[in-house]
Amino acid sequence: MSRSAHEWTARPRLQDDEFVSSTVYTHPGIFELEQERIKRATWKFACHESELPTRFDFRTVEHAGYPIVLVRTEEGGIRAFINSCSHRAATVVRAPRGNAEQWRCLFHAWTYDTRGRCIAMPRASGYEQAGLCKDGMGLREVKVGIKLGMIFINLNDEGSPFDEYFGDAFEILEDVMGTKELEVFHLHKTVINANWKQWFETNMEIYHEYLHFLNRNIAMSNDEFYERRWKIYPNCHGTLTPMKQRYERVKGLGRRDERTLPGLTPGEFRVVDLFPDTTILCRATVLRIDTSNAISPNQTLVEQRGLGIKGESAEDRLIRINHHNQFWGPFGRNLPEDVVAVEAVEKSNRCGASRYGIMARHDEMKSLDDALMRAFYKEWSEYMGRPASNPLGALPGETNAANR
Numbered sequence: 001m002s003r004s005a006h007e008w009t010a011r012p013r014l015q016d017d018e019f020v021s022s023t024v025y026t027h028p029g030i031f032e033l034e035q036e037r038i039k040r041a042t043w044k045f046a047c048h049e050s051e052l053p054t055r056f057d058f059r060t061v062e063h064a065g066y067p068i069v070l071v072r073t074e075e076g077g078i079r080a081f082i083n084s085c086s087h088r089a090a091t092v093v094r095a096p097r098g099n100a101e102q103w104r105c106l107f108h109a110w111t112y113d114t115r116g117r118c119i120a121m122p123r124a125s126g127y128e129q130a131g132l133c134k135d136g137m138g139l140r141e142v143k144v145g146i147k148l149g150m151i152f153i154n155l156n157d158e159g160s161p162f163d164e165y166f167g168d169a170f171e172i173l174e175d176v177m178g179t180k181e182l183e184v185f186h187l188h189k190t191v192i193n194a195n196w197k198q199w200f201e202t203n204m205e206i207y208h209e210y211l212h213f214l215n216r217n218i219a220m221s222n223d224e225f226y227e228r229r230w231k232i233y234p235n236c237h238g239t240l241t242p243m244k245q246r247y248e249r250v251k252g253l254g255r256r257d258e259r260t261l262p263g264l265t266p267g268e269f270r271v272v273d274l275f276p277d278t279t280i281l282c283r284a285t286v287l288r289i290d291t292s293n294a295i296s297p298n299q300t301l302v303e304q305r306g307l308g309i310k311g312e313s314a315e316d317r318l319i320r321i322n323h324h325n326q327f328w329g330p331f332g333r334n335l336p337e338d339v340v341a342v343e344a345v346e347k348s349n350r351c352g353a354s355r356y357g358i359m360a361r362h363d364e365m366k367s368l369d370d371a372l373m374r375a376f377y378k379e380w381s382e383y384m385g386r387p388a389s390n391p392l393g394a395l396p397g398e399t400n401a402a403n404r
């Protein structure tokens with residue numbers, strides 16, 4: 001039976017954790033609070049070590065609205081800084097990547113080394129009266145953690161230590177990413193018209209695989225697909241039991257029983273979700289790192305990296321790129337379909353046509369259970385200090401009535 005306007009907007013008759021208010025995706029105040037309490041307070045995947053192969057290589061990224069620069073130091077380590085001049089805040093390093101021993105701000109030529117020290121300010125004597133000198137004017141350093149070649153950053157100096165935050169979440173990636181050196185061969189950025197959480201949800205729930213032609217044929221046609229179980233680690237990272245996918249069932253995909261990445265059996269698929277916005281997916285011969293940067297409540301920069309084995313032959317690399325792009329390239333038959341779906345959700349949420357999203361599937365933690373999404377919003381609620389089912393109740397200056 002269809003529903004009246006009253007019935008449509010009424011709170012769902014579900015447990016609090018079985019649905020979320022659509023305002024978690026649309027409200028500007030919620031967005032700003034997420035940036036502060038979640039994005040700037042947790043560990044964030046920034047890039048892969050292969051993107052900074054030699055000393056003094058740098059890469060700039062955005063994180064939680066902040067410009068960040070990462071650099072391979074003279075000693076071979078990785079450091080990260082907020083990419084903002086100590087003087088008047090101009091972005092210091094303006095190129096997406098490069099190699100430099102010093103960075104000079106274009107505005108007034110204050111200059112920094114790759115340890116973040118301010119090493120030159122023109123006509124510094126003019127600051128003597130004010131008691132200011134370059135010694136106290138370094139860049140703001142950002143914490144770095146490295147695991148299996150993946151570089152993470154954390155803007156919160158007081159937050160959980162790296163190893164404590166992730167715990168055992170990388171356990172099923174150790175053999176895949178830790179045996180042979182991998183490198184990024186594909187970096188693809190897309191701005192989508194959807195909220196960052198909606199994008200991450202496509203990696204946290206498998207029920208939507210009905211969307212995907214390839215997944216229906218190579219995965220959902222096996223009972224094993226439905227019997228896999230979610231495992232949820234402390235701090236809300238999650239993984240699903242690995243499974244073999246039958247690529248040979250779709251003409252043109254090839255068998256994928258050669259060039260398998262270390263630790264995987266032919267055709268094997270693995271996925272690891274890292275709270276709050278990064279996913280690592282292994283698809284037999286290729287590995288994808290998926291992360292995003294929230295631009296606004298309804299705009300998200302999605303970043304996809306494809307990885308292969310460093311030093312492999314040109315022929316092997318070409319096949320691996322082909323395998324990657326069949327699913328995850330800009331014209332693949334998987335990832336672009338997710339974009340279409342989440343943009344369709346966002347369209348209804350933004351205009352207020354939809355008030356709630358339902359996450360009420362229970363299936364003994366099997367693959368079609370919404371358990372990881374419920375865990376995500378439980379974690380989200382703790383960081384945000386408000387329930388995802390009714391998040392505006394406690395926002396300053398607003399009442400529940402505003403929770404449309």
Ligand SMILES: [Fe+2]
Pocket residue numbers: 202208209212334338
């Ligand atoms: Fe998907």
